[in-house]
Amino acid sequence: MSIARAHSNIALIKYWGKRHEVLKLPTNGSLSLTLDALYTDTRVSYRADLTQDQLVLNGAPAPEAMRLRVSRFLDLLRQTHGYSAYAEVVSANSFPTGAGLASSASAFAALTLAATAAAGLQLSPRQLSQLARQGSGSACRSIFGGFAEWLPGTADADASSYAEGLKTELPVWMAVLVLNQGHKATGSGDGMARTVATSPLYSVWPATASADLQALKAALAAGDLAAVGELMEHNALAMHATALAARPPVIYWQPETLALIQHVQQLRSAGHACWFTIDAGPNIKVLLPAGAEATLQALRSHPAVQQVFCCSTGPAAHLNPAEPLV
Numbered sequence: 001m002s003i004a005r006a007h008s009n010i011a012l013i014k015y016w017g018k019r020h021e022v023l024k025l026p027t028n029g030s031l032s033l034t035l036d037a038l039y040t041d042t043r044v045s046y047r048a049d050l051t052q053d054q055l056v057l058n059g060a061p062a063p064e065a066m067r068l069r070v071s072r073f074l075d076l077l078r079q080t081h082g083y084s085a086y087a088e089v090v091s092a093n094s095f096p097t098g099a100g101l102a103s104s105a106s107a108f109a110a111l112t113l114a115a116t117a118a119a120g121l122q123l124s125p126r127q128l129s130q131l132a133r134q135g136s137g138s139a140c141r142s143i144f145g146g147f148a149e150w151l152p153g154t155a156d157a158d159a160s161s162y163a164e165g166l167k168t169e170l171p172v173w174m175a176v177l178v179l180n181q182g183h184k185a186t187g188s189g190d191g192m193a194r195t196v197a198t199s200p201l202y203s204v205w206p207a208t209a210s211a212d213l214q215a216l217k218a219a220l221a222a223g224d225l226a227a228v229g230e231l232m233e234h235n236a237l238a239m240h241a242t243a244l245a246a247r248p249p250v251i252y253w254q255p256e257t258l259a260l261i262q263h264v265q266q267l268r269s270a271g272h273a274c275w276f277t278i279d280a281g282p283n284i285k286v287l288l289p290a291g292a293e294a295t296l297q298a299l300r301s302h303p304a305v306q307q308v309f310c311c312s313t314g315p316a317a318h319l320n321p322a323e324p325l326v
């Protein structure tokens, strides 16, 4: 039996599109920040008496579609490493479900570490990252703490695509602003697949994302938070532009999303250092200097904000977490 904790991550440069659906090999490189406050704890026990994998999520049996996705991923581990027992998987998130934060990144990173450790395997962070990627692409970055870069790799070579931790440290906060929400968004996997298949704007995405990634790495190395923030915003808007032009369109924004974009821009005009990014849902994530309490307060004060998770840089995925949730 093993218990692992993995923290979720938010991409500053987005992963948006696969060149290989099954292996989850991405079209472009991406770069993220791992967050301390949002994490998943997962316990895996292999049991000879089981006739299929079991999944309990936040105290209740998981929906069948989710159990199957986890079971298919466990099949991959069993095939790769030559064992056959089914697993009891018990998982819980540090953040409330139904708030649009359910992160497959922290979930598959924690599952990869717990499932391989419970099988007696000691894998390197790179090996873990390569495996986690096949559960959910963004999970490969949650193996690492701090800033992480996901290398797209070459051709169809599974072993060539994994994340690496970056040495850079920048004292930042990421404020996750949970907004009033109308309806459930299209999942990220489906949203990116439809964008790749039908959006006329997608052809410019790989080069745009690569250029943004190189520029953002340079800005990080220089410790230039304003340049990092500006590039992060640009990249998120470019990603959403490709999605908006899909057929049918992939629209993740709600009216409150645009209201918060304008709120961030107005705060910036008033002298607050803060920049937004948006993923496959209506919530807004804001990058700001660590300790900027007044800016955090100003962000929180907008009437569309239901809940705020203020996160610092989080650690790498690890075994035996303190006060486990499972």
Ligand code: DP6
Pocket (backbone or CB within 6 Å): 010, 011, 013, 014, 015, 016, 024, 030, 104, 105, 135, 136, 137, 138, 139, 188, 189, 190, 278, 279, 280
């Ligand atoms: C918009 O990793 O959830 O958050 O590989 O299909 O499981 P799958 O997709 P997923 O996509 C994340 C998309 C994103 C951008 C990012 O995290 O880089």
